[in-house]
Amino acid sequence: MESFLFTVFAVTACGGAVAVVLSQHVVRMAFWLVISLGSTAGLFFLLNADFVGAAQLLIYVGGTVVLLIFGVMLTASGPYLKISGSPGELLQASVVGLAFLSILIFSVLRIDWDEHFAKLEQAAGPSFFERPTYRPASEGATVRGLGAALLGTRFDRDLGTGDDELSTGYLLPFEIISVHLLVVLVGAAYLARAKRKVTRSEE
Amino acid sequence: MISDFLTDNLSVSPTLATILAAVIHIALLGAFFGLPAFVFIWAERKVAGRIQDRLGPTRVGGKFGWLQSLADGIKLIQKEDLAPDAADHMLFRLAPYIVIVASFGAFLFLPFSEDWVAVSLEVGLFLALAILSLEVLGIILAGYSSGSKWSLFGGMREAAQMVSYEVPLGITAVIPVLIAGSMNLNVIGQMQSGWFWNWLIFHDPFAFLAFFVFFTVTLASNKRAPFDLAEAESELVGGFHTEYSGMRWSFFFLGEYAAMFFVSALAVILFLGGWWTGIAPLDNAFRELGYAGRVLGFVVLMTKSGLLVFLQIWIRWTLPRLRIDQVMTTCLKYLVPISCFLFLGAVTWPLVLSATLGRTTLAPDMEFGQPLGERVPAVSRPQVRSTDSQTYLHDEQPDGPLVAVEGNR
Numbered sequence: 001m002e003s004f005l006f007t008v009f010a011v012t013a014c015g016g017a018v019a020v021v022l023s024q025h026v027v028r029m030a031f032w033l034v035i036s037l038g039s040t041a042g043l044f045f046l047l048n049a050d051f052v053g054a055a056q057l058l059i060y061v062g063g064t065v066v067l068l069i070f071g072v073m074l075t076a077s078g079p080y081l082k083i084s085g086s087p088g089e090l091l092q093a094s095v096v097g098l099a100f101l102s103i104l105i106f107s108v109l110r111i112d113w114d115e116h117f118a119k120l121e122q123a124a125g126p127s128f129f130e131r132p133t134y135r136p137a138s139e140g141a142t143v144r145g146l147g148a149a150l151l152g153t154r155f156d157r158d159l160g161t162g163d164d165e166l167s168t169g170y171l172l173p174f175e176i177i178s179v180h181l182l183v184v185l186v187g188a189a190y191l192a193r194a195k196r197k198v199t200r201s202e203e
Numbered sequence: 204m205i206s207d208f209l210t211d212n213l214s215v216s217p218t219l220a221t222i223l224a225a226v227i228h229i230a231l232l233g234a235f236f237g238l239p240a241f242v243f244i245w246a247e248r249k250v251a252g253r254i255q256d257r258l259g260p261t262r263v264g265g266k267f268g269w270l271q272s273l274a275d276g277i278k279l280i281q282k283e284d285l286a287p288d289a290a291d292h293m294l295f296r297l298a299p300y301i302v303i304v305a306s307f308g309a310f311l312f313l314p315f316s317e318d319w320v321a322v323s324l325e326v327g328l329f330l331a332l333a334i335l336s337l338e339v340l341g342i343i344l345a346g347y348s349s350g351s352k353w354s355l356f357g358g359m360r361e362a363a364q365m366v367s368y369e370v371p372l373g374i375t376a377v378i379p380v381l382i383a384g385s386m387n388l389n390v391i392g393q394m395q396s397g398w399f400w401n402w403l404i405f406h407d408p409f410a411f412l413a414f415f416v417f418f419t420v421t422l423a424s425n426k427r428a429p430f431d432l433a434e435a436e437s438e439l440v441g442g443f444h445t446e447y448s449g450m451r452w453s454f455f456f457l458g459e460y461a462a463m464f465f466v467s468a469l470a471v472i473l474f475l476g477g478w479w480t481g482i483a484p485l486d487n488a489f490r491e492l493g494y495a496g497r498v499l500g501f502v503v504l505m506t507k508s509g510l511l512v513f514l515q516i517w518i519r520w521t522l523p524r525l526r527i528d529q530v531m532t533t534c535l536k537y538l539v540p541i542s543c544f545l546f547l548g549a550v551t552w553p554l555v556l557s558a559t560l561g562r563t564t565l566a567p568d569m570e571f572g573q574p575l576g577e578r579v580p581a582v583s584r585p586q587v588r589s590t591d592s593q594t595y596l597h598d599e600q601p602d603g604p605l606v607a608v609e610g611n612r
């Protein structure tokens with residue numbers, strides 16, 4: 001069942017990605033991007049990573065692509081609607097893309113996954129999902145863990161270890177990101193504000 | 204839940220049981236997706252008629268014209284399915300399906316009564332809002348791919364409106380979450396049992412105001428009047444659905460009425476006590492009944508959300524439509540700052556109360572009819588027991604008619 005669902009989501013994600021590259025119409029590209037990103041969210045749900053999947057849907061599918069189409073609708077006219085590259089660009093892009101693909105395939109094939117899994121098990125102890133939590137993994141046990149880790153508490157590391165050392169969570173990156181987002185918001189508001197020149201009569 | 208029952212009692216193989224359970228869930232959800240929409244389309248016409256001093260539909264199906272929606276549906280199926288020459292045919296044909304799938308997908312996470320939910324997820328509210336927000340994608344694509352100026356204007360207005368109104372929607376929806384301590388809609392509903400002052404709308408003044416902001420924002424995000432700029436008939440012919448006909452056109456409306464019901468049910472679960480009547484003895488009696496009590500809870504939830512939908516219809520036929528700049532001003536200059544203020548207020552409220560009064564709520568401290576999740580006696584809170592290398596989160600349930608659920612512990 002899971003492998004069947006994985007196949008469905010993986011094929012749609014890859015097919016959508018290929019269709020983004022192959023289609024030449026900007027809005028259709030955006031539509032295929034939605035299919036691809038939505039299937040990626042499905043893959044996250046298969047991994048029981050429900051918060052990441054939901055964030056994928058909300059931010060990429062619901063936010064970014066909608067803004068993309070909105071931008072295209074506001075600006076699109078004639079030459080920008082269809083994108084078709086010259087043969088030289090096609091060659092450059094395919095060389096870069098194929099090189100990257102070969103690096104990926106090479107590095108995936110080089111790793112001895114069984115040995116790594118054994119190492120990982122040894123290092124991490126019982127995995128996160130096997131620990132007793134409030135809710136079964138299928139209902140999403142990630143949210144509380146993620147939230148606590150972002151506020152600087154790592155239940156999954158600190159509980160039951162016996163020693164008094166506490167591992168640090170991700171409070172500092174979280175704060176940096178939030179301040180960064182605030183700066184971006186203020187900057188966007190400043191840029192978007194209508195810059196009216198003050199005329200004499202208004203002074 | 205159903206798949207467990209099938210594997211345990213009827214000895215069905217797990218894969219088949221999962222598929223069967225999925226089919227049963229989807230069929231039930233389809234019924235509760237379609238039937239309210241069916242009823243509310245009739246109600247819209249009837250209420251509109253009454254408000255405008257007309258009778259509304261009277262003929263189809265007996266006295267009140269209550270089969271009018273069915274007649275409409277049959278008429279729409281028979282209509283020709285057109286696509287204009289200037290349209291981008293693939294996107295034009297796909298757009299209604301995106302709308303209907305998005306508004307249907309949101310129902311997966313909506314509990315209809317205690318534990319009656321298709322997918323119980325810890326991120327239920329977040330995911331439901333995320334999927335509901337995909338509806339705008341279908342509408343933008345419909346507006347864009349129609350190849351018509353009216354549709355393009357409608358789609359652009361809808362995009363601008365939805366992207367802006369999602370901000371106050373998210374902030375006001377988070378206020379009940381921070382009171383309940385969970386994004387699981389089932390847990391949020393369970394928190395509000397007991398007397399009606401346990402409902403989250405009466406939790407603090409900020410939550411009380413947040414409900415009205417939430418309701419206003421859901422009006423706008425469903426493009427209901429006075430925010431129905433995307434389909435403003437007097438300016439844009441039909442807005443984003445000008446070029447659509449037949450079933451594809453009706454899909455937009457089915458999606459809209461289902462989304463109306465969805466946001467009303469969401470408002471009921473988040474603020475108005477969900478499936479609880481608000482009268483503690485009655486709720487206790489419901490719980491004693493077991494399964495039948497859940498059916499009664501379902502009826503309560505449907506009644507409350509039906510009332511909210513009626514309110515939406517009432518507002519639509521009472522208030523005039525705003526201009527697009529007024530819509531954006533309402534959102535960005537008023538609703539966003541108000542909801543940010545309410546959020547901050549709701550965060551500080553329990554801190555201030557516990558500093559001054561030593562309690563976190565103002566609700567009367569009665570023995571009977573307490574909320575289920577919140578003030579569980581300290582002895583029965585989950586205790587973290589740390590043995591050699593393993594950790595247990597230990598749950599002890601208090602005795603009594605009400606069983607504690609996981610909440611703000």
